[in-house]
Amino acid sequence: xxxxxxxxxxxxxxxxxxxxxxxxxxxxxxxxxxxxxxxxxxxxxxxxxxxxxxxxxxxxxxxxxxxxxxxxxxxxxxxxxxxxxxxxxxxxxxxxxxxxxxxxxxxxxxxxxxxxxxxxxxxxxxxxxxxxxxxxxxxxxxxxxxxxxxxxxxxxxxxxxxxxxxxxxxxxxxxxxxxxxxxxxxxxxxxxxxxxxxxxxxxxxxxxxxxxxxxxxxxxxxxxxxxxxxxxxxxxxxxxxxxxxxxxxxxxxxxxxxxxxxxxxxxxxxxxxxxxxxxxxxxxxxxxxxxxxxxxxxxxxxxxxxxxxxxxxxxxxxxxxxxxxxxxxxxxxxxxxxxxxxxxxxxxxxxxxxxxxxxxxxxxxxx
Amino acid sequence: xxxxxxxxxxxxxxxxxxxxxxxxxxxxxxxxxxxxxxxxxxxxxxxxxxxxxxxxxxxxxxxxxxxxxxxxxxxxxxxxxxxxxxxxxxxxxxxxxxxxxxxxxxxxxxxxxxxxxxxxxxxxxxxxxxxxxxxxxxxxxxxxxxxxxxxxxxxxxxxxxxxxxxxxxxxxxxxxxxxxxxxxxxxxxxxxxxxxxxxxxxxxxxxxxxxxxxxxxxxxxxxxxxxxxxxxxxxxxxxxxxxxxxxxxxxxxxxxxxxxxxxxxxxxxxxxxxxxxxxxxxxxxxxxxxxxxxxxxxxxxxxxxxxxxxxxxxxxxxxxxxxxxxxxxxxxxxxxxxxxxxxxxxxxxxxxxxxxxxxxxxxxxxxxxxxxxxxxxxxxxxxxxxxxxxxxxxxxxxxxxxxxxxxxxx
Numbered sequence: 001x002x003x004x005x006x007x008x009x010x011x012x013x014x015x016x017x018x019x020x021x022x023x024x025x026x027x028x029x030x031x032x033x034x035x036x037x038x039x040x041x042x043x044x045x046x047x048x049x050x051x052x053x054x055x056x057x058x059x060x061x062x063x064x065x066x067x068x069x070x071x072x073x074x075x076x077x078x079x080x081x082x083x084x085x086x087x088x089x090x091x092x093x094x095x096x097x098x099x100x101x102x103x104x105x106x107x108x109x110x111x112x113x114x115x116x117x118x119x120x121x122x123x124x125x126x127x128x129x130x131x132x133x134x135x136x137x138x139x140x141x142x143x144x145x146x147x148x149x150x151x152x153x154x155x156x157x158x159x160x161x162x163x164x165x166x167x168x169x170x171x172x173x174x175x176x177x178x179x180x181x182x183x184x185x186x187x188x189x190x191x192x193x194x195x196x197x198x199x200x201x202x203x204x205x206x207x208x209x210x211x212x213x214x215x216x217x218x219x220x221x222x223x224x225x226x227x228x229x230x231x232x233x234x235x236x237x238x239x240x241x242x243x244x245x246x247x248x249x250x251x252x253x254x255x256x257x258x259x260x261x262x263x264x265x266x267x268x269x270x271x272x273x274x275x276x277x278x279x280x281x282x283x284x285x286x287x288x289x290x291x292x293x294x295x296x297x298x299x300x301x302x303x304x305x306x307x308x309x310x311x312x313x314x315x316x317x318x319x320x321x322x323x324x325x326x327x328x329x330x331x332x333x334x335x336x337x338x339x340x341x342x343x344x345x346x347x348x349x350x351x352x353x354x355x356x357x358x359x360x361x362x363x364x365x366x367x
Numbered sequence: 368x369x370x371x372x373x374x375x376x377x378x379x380x381x382x383x384x385x386x387x388x389x390x391x392x393x394x395x396x397x398x399x400x401x402x403x404x405x406x407x408x409x410x411x412x413x414x415x416x417x418x419x420x421x422x423x424x425x426x427x428x429x430x431x432x433x434x435x436x437x438x439x440x441x442x443x444x445x446x447x448x449x450x451x452x453x454x455x456x457x458x459x460x461x462x463x464x465x466x467x468x469x470x471x472x473x474x475x476x477x478x479x480x481x482x483x484x485x486x487x488x489x490x491x492x493x494x495x496x497x498x499x500x501x502x503x504x505x506x507x508x509x510x511x512x513x514x515x516x517x518x519x520x521x522x523x524x525x526x527x528x529x530x531x532x533x534x535x536x537x538x539x540x541x542x543x544x545x546x547x548x549x550x551x552x553x554x555x556x557x558x559x560x561x562x563x564x565x566x567x568x569x570x571x572x573x574x575x576x577x578x579x580x581x582x583x584x585x586x587x588x589x590x591x592x593x594x595x596x597x598x599x600x601x602x603x604x605x606x607x608x609x610x611x612x613x614x615x616x617x618x619x620x621x622x623x624x625x626x627x628x629x630x631x632x633x634x635x636x637x638x639x640x641x642x643x644x645x646x647x648x649x650x651x652x653x654x655x656x657x658x659x660x661x662x663x664x665x666x667x668x669x670x671x672x673x674x675x676x677x678x679x680x681x682x683x684x685x686x687x688x689x690x691x692x693x694x695x696x697x698x699x700x701x702x703x704x705x706x707x708x709x710x711x712x713x714x715x716x717x718x719x720x721x722x723x724x725x726x727x728x729x730x731x732x733x734x735x736x737x738x739x740x741x742x743x744x745x746x747x748x749x750x751x752x753x754x755x756x757x758x759x760x761x762x763x764x765x766x767x768x769x770x771x772x773x774x775x776x777x
Contacts, residue, residue, distance in 0.1 A: 098623060098641060107505060109527070114478075117563070118486035126413035126566040134567035135630045135759050138474065139506055139527035144760025147624045153638060155622035156762055157535065160506040161524040168524055172539070179542050181622075196489040200501060203493045260548070263468075263511075264520035326505075358523075 002242035006174055006256040008364070009245040010083025010238035011334055014071040014190070015322065016046045016231065019056045021078040023253075023338040029321055030216065031229050037195040044211050045193055046231035046323030064132055065145065066110035067192045068234070072142035073149055075236035076102075076186050080150065083238040084250045085184070087150055101154035101182035102143045105169030105189040107162055107326020109139035112194050146186060154182045163290065164261055164352040165189055166235070166329020167360035171259040173239050183240065189327040190234030201230055208293055220291035220317040221298050228292035231323020235330035253337055254348075255365040265357025268304040272349065275361035281308050285345035285366075287315045288336040290352040292324040301353040314344065333364070340366060373649060375541040375617040376606040377768070379599030380711050381453025383446045383557075385421035385592055385698045389453060393708075394715040396697070397723045398744055403698050404578040404590050409560055418574050420560055421592035421699035429516075441477035441503035442559035444512040446595035446704070451513040451553055458599035461609050463550040468521025470540045471510040471597070472532030472556035474703035476525070477503025479561035509557045513597070521549045529758030530663070531622070532556055533706025534766050537598055538620035544600050551605070555707035557595035564702060565591055571630065579666035580727040581693035582675070582739065589665040592699025596707035615714045615768040618751075619650025625761030631669050632757060636677030639663075642763040643681035643755065650767040654685045657767070658749040659722050661713040663757045664693025665700055670757065671732060677755075679736040688738035690745075696726035706756035710766050713752040717770050720748050 013020050016029055031044035053062045053070055057077040062070040080087060090096055114137045120130045135141065140158040147156050155176060161168035166189030173185040201207050208227035210217040218225040238250075245252055260274045276284070287305060291298045305315065318335040322328055333350050340348070350362040382389060385403035386396035396403070407417040426445055430452070440448065455464060480500045485492045493501075502508075507525035514523035522543075528535045533556030540554030558564075568574050568591060575588035606613050623645065625638035632639070647654060663674055682689045694712050701708050716723055722745040731739040749770075756764045 097626070102624070107507075109506065115486040117567070118481075118483035121483040121562075121566065122487045126562050127569070129566040129570040131567075131570035131572075134570055137567075138529055138759055140529050140758070140760045140762065141629065144529075144624070144629060144762070147626045147761065148628070151626050153624050153626050153641070156528065156624035156760070157539070157622070158527045159524050160527065161522075162505065162507050162511075164524075168522070171522075175539075175542055175546060175548075179546060181542070196485055196492075196501070199489040200493060200498070203490070203498055261522040261524075262520055263514045263523045267520060360522075 012078025015233035079236040105165035164360035259362035261360035268359035379454035379458025381450035447509035447557035531758040531762035534764030555597035556704035581664035621645035632673040639677035640680035692740035
């Protein structure tokens with residue numbers, strides 16, 4: 001009975017495809033030239049094109065906020081609109097406002113303003129640090145702004161689970177709903193790409209050669225793969241019971257079935273089996289992989305998938321168009337929901353593998 | 368919330384605090400009424416006189432440090448691992464530990480290790496030795512360090528809800544244990560003093576240049592502290608089955624948001640009051656049954672007034688004023704670790720049957736709702752205690768503990 005299941009009922013994204021409400025129309029995109037900081041030669045990444053937030057969400061004020069906060073505000077507003085949640089109709093004191101939670105998964109948080117804070121310190125010293133920037137550089141600033149702008153008084157959680165941050169946010173949101181601590185959750189995940197992150201990845205020699213030239217990046221799992229292309233973006237979804245969604249006539253994109261994560265490199269296959277719960281691997285129509293073109297991560301993920309599925313299950317690799325960033329999980333799910341072929345069996349598996357072997361898996365049923 | 372009463376056993380507590388290493392060192396220091404607030408010596412703040420803070424004097428060597436040397440530990444990570452080791456030892460470790468997960472709160476993480484030069488010229492900074500330092504930047508790093516050190520196989524992740532993080536980590540771990548996702552969880556918070564946070568709070572003019580005076584009408588601001596507290600959580604049934612010592616039972620918890628302002632609390636304390644009310648309802652505890660509240664009590668002008676309003680609302684049906692203190696007057700504000708360390712203090716108060724005071728409180732904010740704890744510790748049974756935390760961004764967390772049967776009557 002869908003009434004009692006957890007459903008994804010609204011989608012908002014800020015990605016290399018632009019700020020969008022609902023599903024993302026399919027088109028192939030290539031990495032863009034980095035021009036936000038001085039570079040020697042060519043540097044490319046999957047970047048979000050600059051846009052005016054108020055053009056997407058009229059009246060939205062975002063001055064002095066970190067880009068992650070801005071994108072979270074835009075994506076959350078779009079997801080709420082998509083889910084036909086009429087928050088403005090609620091009384092400010094309404095009980096319902098404390099029954100809506102916000103959960104954000106991010107690898108680096110407001111790293112852009114953290115860097116700005118440090119730049120100020122380099123120039124003026126610690127004694128003259130910037131009081132506007134400091135509180136806006138905290139990891140939980142984006143989720144707090146979402147709560148403040150939308151008037152949501154429920155639990156407000158920001159978590160970091162490295163490359164599994166998006167999956168972690170979905171799992172935590174489902175826990176809040178299943179334990180009765182919230183009736184609906186705005187679930188967000190994402191990261192921004194900045195100069196210190198890009199140059200750290202460059203120094204670590206993990207980037208594809210295509211980052212430094214005009215060639216197309218090799219496909220994940222391909223024998224000629226040589227590293228990944230960094231990316232950035234945010235996705236927001238509304239998660240709530242089917243009963244609530246149906247009562248409002250909201251769209252239901254997918255049913256969240258189960259999700260688990262583990263730090264044990266030996267346990268990846270069993271995490272997938274737990275996430276599939278009563279279903280068998282044969283029933284899975286598609287695996288949304290986290291493979292990104294790096295030798296280590298792709299090999300680990302392929303080995304895990306072979307253990308559970310053999311070589312038969314269709315695999316999609318959304319990082320081909322999003323690039324690599326820690327909070328990519330929900331965006332990968334949205335890309336897969338948007339581009340899936342209707343002939344496939346409806347059960348999909350969202351998978352994240354970390355280079356250390358930790359793993360998160362979520363099963364969803366497409367609608 | 369479903370109809371099952373929440374019965375999460377706390378079977379181990381590990382602490383690193385300005386009183387030293389261990390839960391007992393913390394309890395003893397509070398009972399002896401020793402303030403740990405002193406001028407900063409860890410690093411140069413850039414101004415004179417240096418700010419008043421509470422430092423952890425000796426962090427000590429971790430066992431097997433040489434074997435683990437490949438995993439670079441920041442000061443925050445080190446505190447977290449040391450507290451986790453203490454918690455596991457107290458909980459009389461079982462084989463289930465390998466199936467356990469870890470949720471460690473932090474706001475600083477590895478920021479204490481990173482030089483501002485990383486922002487000016489990252490490439491040069493990495494070339495000059497900064498490459499490995501930034502690996503501890505991410506807020507998940509303390510949790511990963513704990514997981515790596517203890518060989519935890521469950522989910523290990525970091526949580527950041529500003530200064531409510533430590534309490535929230537314990538609440539989230541309790542929910543995971545109650546849901547049966549994992550047999551045991553390690554949860555808490557860890558934060559080191561860092562130039563980033565000291566200068567940040569200085570820029571906001573939130574620091575008191577003297578030892579802080581929470582809830583005093585003459586309060587001027589907060590003092591920063593550092594440390595960590597990590598709890599072992601499991602169901603009461605699981606703890607009893609393995610004959611583990613039960614230090615306290617977590618009966619209820621809640622998290623809310625003010626949805627009001629990025630740095631200021633809701634002036635009426637509505638979010639915090641609602642948080643306490645929800646936690647009381649979950650615990651099935653009447654306001655009259657709460658014997659002690661370990662408050663957030665930062666000593667800043669806005670926070671303390673809003674918090675008093677919250678007590679007036681949440682405990683309005685109580686017959687007697689609610690005993691409240693802020694132990695930040697002993698150890699400063701430990702940010703992401705504060706909620707976890709103060710939860711440990713709440714349990715210390717219950718187990719020692721002693722209400723710890725607010726130091727330097729002489730002229731409290733006027734209210735009929737609160738019984739201000741001042742002067743010497745008040746010795747009396749504390750069967751039920753509450754720990755309240757709040758943070759930037761409007762975050763609130765509340766935990767309610769009860770002594771296990773047999774100890775409550777002593």
